[in-house]
Amino acid sequence: MTPVLELRGIDKSFGPVQVLHDVAFTAYAGEVTALVGDNGAGKSTLVKCVGGIYPIDSGDYLFEGKPVHVNSPRDAAELGIEIVYQDLALCDNLDIVQNMFLGRERRNGLVLDEDSMEELAQKTLASLSVKTVKSIRQLVSSLSGGQRQTVAIAKAVLWNSKVVILDEPTAALGVAQTAQVLELVRRLADNGLAVVLISHNMNDVFAVADRIAALYLGRMAAQVKAADVTHSQVVELITSGRSGELGLKNGSGVTQ
Amino acid sequence: MSATLTPDRTAEAPSIASNARDYLERVRGGDMGALPAVFGLLVLCVVFAILRPAFLTSINFANLFTQGAAVTVIAMGLVFVLLLGEIDLSAGFASGVCAAVLAVTLTNIGLPWYVGVLLAIATGVVIGIVLGTLVAKLGIPSFVVTLAAFLAFQGLVLVLVDEGTNISIRDPVIVAIANRNLPPALGWALFAVGVAGYGALQLMRARKRAARGLVADPISLIALRVGTLAVLAGFAVYFLNLERSRNAVVVSLKGVPIVVPIILVLLILWTFVLRRTAFGRHIYAVGGNAEAARRAGIGVDRIKISAFVICSSMAAVGGILAASRATSVDPNTGGANVLLFAVGAAVIGGTSLFGGKGRVLDAVLGGAVVAVIENGMGLMGYPASVKYMVTGCVLLLAAGVDALSRKRAAASGLR
Structure with missing residues (x-):
């Protein structure tokens, strides 16, 4: 199976500081790939390279098996890559439909086509089995943290995207809401999307992820199937870059 | 987190009761909207009507419109800037500059009125582009940019009117705007078109939504809205069509003042832009969360x-109305209290100073409150000093309500 998204040998430096060393990363359709790593391991930088916010210094960027150049967020969006950042980027003073279509409103000539937007938003939420909002004409300011996360995710899915990257979607949520969002993450993958989940929380990772990619000091320590590793092995990969046979050999950056 | 939503259309058909419940919930949640303005307007009118019966005469009612028109129109433009969380302190003197351009074109140069109006509005557009560019591109706080413009425009007006002369305006079209009335029959015709058009639009929308299976407003609610509009507007037109002249044989004075349809057209135009176009949606988005808007x-x-351009060009229109009412332009046109009254009107009407919340209708309601205060206190014989202080207090009160309701909304935000 060709991965939807494949990166090979990515290097990225900011001035004299090299943040990513020869990183390889793959994400498959229908799977949740967890991207883990300690603070400063390069998770955010990697995601921003994928999203076209930072240009990569060298390496190959393949989308559906074909090499592509992603130089701006717009390029990424055109390929079908959507990133849901931690701060969600929702407008509190707009309702759910308005937020989902923000910047890409449908119109009839000059006038906004509210009805078709509302219909499509409703359909998208229904396809994600979202049942927790009272009305999709509700202002986002009246939503709970989990509901906001849901809206942000639904917004990313609305555009027939193929890859959805979620940056710590459960970091600020309570137990029940975390469970809801994780369920939604699983459903995205089951609907055929490639989902990349950035998380610090091992419970979340093992609850939904099919694969786990662990970054250690800017190098990809290992990318493995979640079923093949244990909780403590992943923690070792995150903290020391290696775990038994897995991981970096003498810091050489060669991945398993 | 309550029950279920999704495509559960059959469960609750909306009714007047459910809409009223939702509205009450919003008000309790801190979204007061225009409630304080409407309530304040009612209280003020009742108080003045009791204290000074002259307040309720048809001639005074007509005066209210011409008195409040300029401030209301400037406030409409300010709503756009306030929606972004910015401020335009120069709108008052911008209206003065544009009025001076109009006066110079008409009186000193002798060009026809439409050239004067176009030049005045073009001046407003240029002012808006300059202010907006300084704020958006250079990143100077709008408070500082427009404060500087406030001073500079004061000087510009002086230059335009030759260091303080008073330029009178005799052009019949311009003078008519604030000093003439529509024929009574035309007033009724406008009323009929307006009410019927509003009703038809509402019905069409409800039918289209119902056809798609979306939640639509019930017929009873639409009837209530259209009925309320018809009663209020009908009463106003009837009252304005009464003979207002003390000596009707010599000169008859009746009909809806021409400024009223002008304000209504601007109100409808800008409401349409804010509510029904992508541009309007983006204004709310930038005011609510500029970073989210940028990423979108x-x-x-x-x-x-563009918000600054709209604000300054509406200030130009306000300047034209002021020039028409005074039939002259002098260094004080658009000065003194005009700007503060306009900001006050927008805020009293329910537009938030923090951005992201407000409607053009707010400017009209708030403008009415400001005009009633000025007019009523004038009738009571209070000096300007008291009027200033009372208006200042009302503005403070409105801003206080705004800040409090924001706090309340934040507290009840995570329901």
């Missing part, structure tokens, strides 16, 4: 500049 691919700078 909205040109934040472009939106900011």
